[in-house]
Structure formats: structure tokens, C-alpha cells
Amino acid sequence: MEYYGYAGRILHVDLTNEKVWSEPLDLNLVRKFVGGPGLGYAIFSKLSKPGTDPLSPENPIIIATGPLVGTLAPGSGKCCLITKFPVVASKYKEKYCIGASTGGSRRFAVMLKNAGYDCIVVVGKAEKPSYLKVTDEGVEICNAKNIWGKDVYEATDLLIKEHEGITGKCGVWVIGRAGENLVRVSHGFVDGLNTLGRYAGAVAGAKNLKAIVTLGSRGIKVADRKRFMEAYKRAMEKITKFPQYQPLPPPFVSKYGELYIKTRKYVKGCSACIGPCKSVHEARDGEFLGETFQGTVFDIAIDFGKRLRLSDYSKMFKLIDIINRNGLCLLTTLRMLYYVTRLYERGIISRSETGGLPLKTGDFHAYVRLVEKMVRREDIGALMAEGWYPLCEKLGVDASADFRDGCSIIKGIDTLIDARLWPSNFNAGMGLANIVSARAKHVHLATYWPKTILSLDDVKRDCERMGLTESELERIFKGESIDHGRLLKYAEDAETLYNALGTCSVSVHWAFDPVRDVPMLTEFYVATTGFDVSPRELLKAGERIRNLERLLNVAEGFTREDDEIPAVWLQNIEIPVRLSTGDKYLMDWSERKLSKQDIEEMIRSYYEERGWDYVTGMPTKEKLAELGLTEYYNLFFKE
């Protein structure tokens, strides 16, 4: 059978029995779920039973691409890692969420498809440290003794050297020492730069799976080449005409513009990227002159350096490099260093608990040793390695209420963003998206930035382009106000669709085109796959995927109660000057203090618009039937 857009096969690997097999991609399945998280969840639901230990051999790691990955469609370098994530996701009960982590890649996803597979499903546990090689010649479970124990960049370089392609590098996904040691707040790196699988490093480590290498030359066909190139030209014309658009990030993307430009060595993107967001920086002065770090948003690095009271920025470059090399989640680790050091200084953590290591804010060497303790799971590091809730429970603290100037913690994960850091008010879209999400992640992209970047008319125009009906628009827009809960439903559907297609929502949203162009995506999808669908039908696929994700998590015991409002988001905060009009930013909400009830009302309207039961969190039977998900419901809940 001829496949267009899709590579056409799903690869299965059983590491315990050293078996590898593949099956043809079911076109009916991808018509329904598109790809990426949709394909991943559909496979996951039939493979894994509720209650499975995330670090057991039975918990699958699924890496799935979308139909636009490997084509010229703008920003089509994304892939998803779907698994049950190993951090405890509830303060009250040991349960773990099933989610999809999205990451960009240069060669990895493109080469996976060119080797003939849309998706890899890995189960079991290898007897010895192993890595997986997926090429034109076949699939091989290889001995990883030469790379086990090596840091992320060393292992990536060794694998690239060993499996070089004709026209460039192979694709590589790799975990660091933290993942090998089952540190639950670890992740994988793609092509030595992007991260894929925040908190999934230990899932791979538990399988003795160090890396996946991809390289292939089968080619990705599109159904209608002429239509595809016309869509490409139209899209690029539109994007490049946008007034703010610049291919390379300009100095103003960073509030440390001068330092950002001074230290920037290279800019990197993903395949078919139109607005690369990753860069490699080199310290031009300071104690660690010449030290480089890569991958992270520059401002996060510098902001954290200040918060950790490091005396020069080169120390921060060095610290980030150490954390990255070990494959630890950078954001979580920096926040934990900060939080644990403060707890030590407040006398909540004793010197015996740190193994004799004195902690002091600003002490670079103490931070480095604490990172090493996390990686080795020693002393307090062993607790940090378990994640936020076990750490807090053991110490008798509550970081999700106590971490006032750091972040919020939702379902065991520190959120990428602080919803308070926006000048107009609580950023309803971002905050709410994190609260109702299966796992807190980059979900602020699923939302709007009302009153800051977008005007009300912009948001309306965006909704119209998503194909919302009159009655849907009437429910969202009431005079000059927006019902954020209802709006979020559609924004999430669109965001999920981006991930399912394998296109980057960052490059499409940030700075130059903050609108969801579902018709444009549909045009690419139709030209590529040959499937005849309307933009609204494709948006519906996003809704279907989000509902399947919710179904899987309800089966794990999650309910409405788990969509908890972090107490820190109801507190005042000192915020950087750039985003505020004053030094202290008060939590006003339409010129009054935001209350918990305000957020609860948003959650309620979100649930109503979604068609989810407000108590159980379960999609209603009508909603499941409408989306064709009844058979998935029956997998878990049929009496």
C-alpha cells in the first residue's frame, strides 16, 4: 500500500525478549487520531493496564511522529514521547499521569520516518544496557557498554560518529546518568540539543535503554506535490510578511539583549524551522571563560543565575551545562537547588541530611555537589530525585504553597511558567491550561495572552479562523470579556492538533504570528496525506486526542479534584520590571484581587464546554460517542 505523509509502519520492540517486529500503519486509526500524541495514546490504551508501575517493564515508551514531520511544512520537526510518567502526580495518593511530552528534533524524527516508521513502541527491560538502532538495514538492539555512564553530549557525539549518514548526522535520542540511575526528574535529549520526555528519563533507564539512533533514506511522499508547494509558498509569504518576523532571534527576544548577543555562538532550530528558539552560548568573560551551554531559553538561564545569587554569568553557564550533561530536567533541578538551599538555611534541612554538605545561597560549588548528589541519589539528593511531592512530604513542607517566588507545582511537576508574571492580571489562559492539563508542560502555548499581546479583536479573529460556530463564539465572548474556560477548550484542541501533525506551535505563535491558522494546517495535511477533511474536522481530531488523554488518566484514578489550584498563584509576587508597571505586582483580576473562586468558575466553564463531568472528570458518554471514543472507554470501564 502506498502511504503519503506517513512512513507506513509502527515499530515494536520488546527489550526483555529481544524481539523486534512491525505492523502496517492503520489508515483508519490515523484518520481518527492524526499522529503524535493521538497515535501514541491510541496505542498506549491497548497496551497498558491502569495501575502499572511507571518504572516497570510493562510501561511502554512510545515515540510518535506526525504526518507533516520530515516535509517542508513550516516548523514540522516535532515528535512526542508518550508514557506513564514516573513522578507522583498527587499529594494525597500515589498515582501517575499518562501524558505526551513534545520535543523538537533536527534529524531524529525525520530519520525515524525515513527509516520507515511513524512510531516506536518500546516495552520490556533489556538484560544489559542497550541502545536501539533503527536504519534502512533494519532494527537492532545494540550493546550500550561504550556509552552507558557517558553524559548526554558525549554519548550523542559517539553515536553520531558511529552511525554517520551520507549527507549528515544520524538522529539520536539519549538519556544521561540521571536517567540511568532512575532519577525521576530526568529526561532525554534529542540530537544533542532539544529535550524530549520531561521526567521520562528514568522510564528509559528502568528499561536499560540508553539511546535510540535513527537513520534512513526511504523518503516521505506527499499525495499532491503541486498543492503542497503552493501551500508552502502561501504560508511562507504570510509568515515572512508579518511585521515582527525575523528568521533569527533578534536581541529584543531577550531582556538581557546585549549579553544575549555577546555570548550567542550559534542559533539552532528543528527540521523545517522558521524561527529557531535554541541557541548555543559561550561565556566571553568570568571564571568559566569559554564555557558553553546550549538549548535553553537564555533568559531562564540568567534569571536563575540571579536567583541563585551566582556572582558571574559564566558560573551559571557551567551549572546549566553540568545539569544538562547529566540529563536532569534543567528547570526542576534549578528550582530544587534554590528551594533546598533555602530550606537548609531556614534550618528545615540539617547538615546530616545533606551528607555533611553545607548549603549556602550563592555557593556555586555547593550547587554542583548537590546536583551530583541528585544524580547519584545520595543523601538529600535521593529525595530530590524522587520528585516534588515525596521531597516535600519527607521534609514536612509544601512547595506548591511555599515556593512563592519560584513556581507552582501541579500534578507533581513544576510549571514552566508562572501565571502571575503578566502585567494585566492573572494569565487565565496559561494558568488554567496548566491546572486542567494531564501534566503541567509547555501548555501555555495552548492559550491566549489576553490584554498583553492580543487584543480582544485578535482573539475573536483567531477563534473565527479555528472555525468556531456562532453559538460557540457567543459562549466565549460576552461584551468586552472573555470566558477563559470555554476559550481554552478550543485553544487546547488546536494546540493538540499541532502536536499531532508534528508542527511546532512555538515558531508559529511566538513573536510574529500569534494566531492559530487551522485552515493553513489543514491545507498542508490534505496535500500531504490526500485525506479530504475540513479544518473543523481536523480541529475535532485535536479534541478527540485530548479526550482520550483524559480518559486514560481518569482510568488511573484522576478526577476533577486533581485539577488543583496552586496556592502560590493566589499570592503576591515580586516580578521583573520588564513585565510590570511597578516593583510589586498585585494579583488584581479586573481591578480586584483574584480569588480561588474566580479560578474555580473558569474550571467549571472549561469542563462544561468540554463535556466533562465536574466531579469525576470523565468525558460524558455523549461526548465519547460523538468523538468515536466509546470503544476506548470500554477498554477500562465496561462492567
Place this chain on the structure above:
Amino acid sequence: MKNKRDIIVNPERCTECMRCQLICSFSHTGSFNPERSGIVIKPPIEIYFNEDCLPECRLCAQYCMFGALQLKEV
């Protein structure tokens, strides 16, 4: 063919987006297939053209957005 006389190569500017390899393979083989393209990308050190590269073709430079491949003014 390592170099092309009408294309300036700046490997340090390459973001590894592969747009050059994607358009090259799509135009000359009919599918998106970077390993069948006429250009080798090994930034930040090397970018060069291989034996599959057609002498008169400049698509790669026309599609590069980041200045890694630039058409020479004639």
C-alpha cells in the same frame, strides 16, 4: 563537487533546519529524503555539495533562510 561557484557557504550560520536537503530531494527525487540530497550538512564545521548535486541548481540557497547558503551576486 565540494563547492559551487555561485553559492557562498557559511556553516556557522546553519541552524540544521535541513530546508536545503528537503527541497533538494523533493525536487530531484520526488520525495522528502535528506539522505538522497546533493548537499552534505555537518555544521558548524562543514557544508559541501556531493556528486548528486546538479551544477546549475540553486534551490538549496534559494530556500535557506538563515544565510548559511547564499547566492552570489552575478
